[in-house]
Amino acid sequence: MSDTASFRETLEVFDNPAPTRNFTIEHHCPEFTSVCPKTGQPDYGTIVFTYVPDQVCVELKSLKMYLQKFRNEGIFYEQVTNRILDDFVAVVQPRKVTVESKWTPRGGLNSNIIVNYPDEA
Numbered sequence: 001m002s003d004t005a006s007f008r009e010t011l012e013v014f015d016n017p018a019p020t021r022n023f024t025i026e027h028h029c030p031e032f033t034s035v036c037p038k039t040g041q042p043d044y045g046t047i048v049f050t051y052v053p054d055q056v057c058v059e060l061k062s063l064k065m066y067l068q069k070f071r072n073e074g075i076f077y078e079q080v081t082n083r084i085l086d087d088f089v090a091v092v093q094p095r096k097v098t099v100e101s102k103w104t105p106r107g108g109l110n111s112n113i114i115v116n117y118p119d120e121a
Contacts, residue, residue, distance in 0.1 A: 004087065010066040011091040013056035022095065025057065026050045029067055032101070037074035044104040045077075047084065051097035058092050077103055081113040089117045 029047040036043050047067060049058075066087070070080060081101040088097060094117070101113045 004083070007066060007069050007083075008087045008091055010062055010069060011087065012059040012062035013092055014059055016053045016055055016057050019053075019055055022052050024050060024052055027058075027060070027063065029064070032067055032070070034070045034080055035072060035074045037076060040074070043077070043106075046102045047081075048100045048102070049088065049097065050100075051088075051092070052095040054093055054095045056092060058088070077101060077111050077113050081115050085115045085117060 027049040029049075032045045032047045034043050034045075035041070049063075067084075073080070075083070081099055084101075085097065085099040088094070088099065097117050099115050101111075103111045103113075
């Protein structure tokens with residue numbers, strides 16, 4: 001598996017234009033691809049970010065480039081979703097964020113993984 005730091009370095013931010021206001025940003029990334037670590041087959045999904053920014057917002061081209069780095073990663077759904085959340089929080093430092101991965105059906109099953117920061121459990 002790849003180095004987490006090199007992935008995080010891909011993410012860029014810009015100043016929040018309204019840092020005193022709570023507002024929600026939602027990004028849909030419908031062409032996410034990673035690799036099943038058991039079968040080596042590609043996994044396809046949609047990643048949805050829903051966040052309330054604090055001082056900065058994520059820059060979209062860098063987010064796209066970050067997500068493309070997973071294209072050859074052998075990683076389970078649960079692991080990749082949690083890793084994306086951890087990387088996003090480390091770089092963007094939002095007030096709150098939900099990352100949801102919605103996976104294309106395989107073998108009659110599909111999965112959605114939802115992780116939150118701060119942890120709502």
